[in-house]
Amino acid sequence: MQTLSDHILDIAQNSIRAQASRIEINLQENATEDSLVITIKDNGCGMDEATVAKVTDPFFTSRTVRKVGLGIPLFKQNAEATGGTLKIESKKGEGTVIEAKFGLSHWDRPPIGDIAGSIVILVSANPEIDFIYHHSTAKGEYTFDTNEIKEILEGVPLNDPEIVMALRQMIRENIKEIT
Numbered sequence: 594m595q596t597l598s599d600h601i602l603d604i605a606q607n608s609i610r611a612q613a614s615r616i617e618i619n620l621q622e623n624a625t626e627d628s629l630v631i632t633i634k635d636n637g638c639g640m641d642e643a644t645v646a647k648v649t650d651p652f653f654t655s656r657t658v659r660k661v662g663l664g665i666p667l668f669k670q671n672a673e674a675t676g677g678t679l680k681i682e683s684k685k686g687e688g689t690v691i692e693a694k695f696g697l698s699h700w701d702r703p704p705i706g707d708i709a710g711s712i713v714i715l716v717s718a719n720p721e722i723d724f725i726y727h728h729s730t731a732k733g734e735y736t737f738d739t740n741e742i743k744e745i746l747e748g749v750p751l752n753d754p755e756i757v758m759a760l761r762q763m764i765r766e767n768i769k770e771i772t
Contacts, residue, residue: 594667596706597631603664604633604691605715611637613688615723618712620705622697622730629695629702640683648681668693675699709764712737713757720751726764733771737764
């Protein structure tokens with residue numbers, strides 16, 4: 594995974610597989626503290642303590658189609674390469690919170706990438722799931738909430754091709770204003 598948006602997409606797909614109906618993605622850029630904190634929270638099936646202890650091992654996966662799970666271990670490795678950390682909190686039946694802290698200006702921090710594209714892919718492929726994307730910087734904050742969008746669209750599906758294009762552009766423009 595070359596960008597942080599790739600990692601976000603991967604973790605959110607884990608949430609979808611965990612049957613989450615609500616996924617919150619939060620990016621908090623703090624130049625004063627030289628940190629970028631990415632938090633992904635879901636209300637999926639959650640994990641027991643033994644599974645949480647193993648998910649950062651690249652040779653562990655809960656999937657049956659392959660023998661390795663590199664998403665979370667690579668996310669952790671990228672965070673730690675910048676002097677950051679990765680924390681996972683999960684409760685069976687309640688959901689999971691993954692928080693990765695990166696050194697914002699560290700040369701080893703992957704670029705954020707096409708976060709608007711990643712959010713729109715998630716939303717258009719899973720219109721029944723509630724997604725909330727929040728991004729904050731010293732310049733301001735932006736929140737994208739599919740529940741608000743659904744109200745505005747009055748029944749037009751989130752995966753309508755014209756809506757997908759409009760959402761991608763809207764997210765990009767709003768992020769540009771605060772970065």
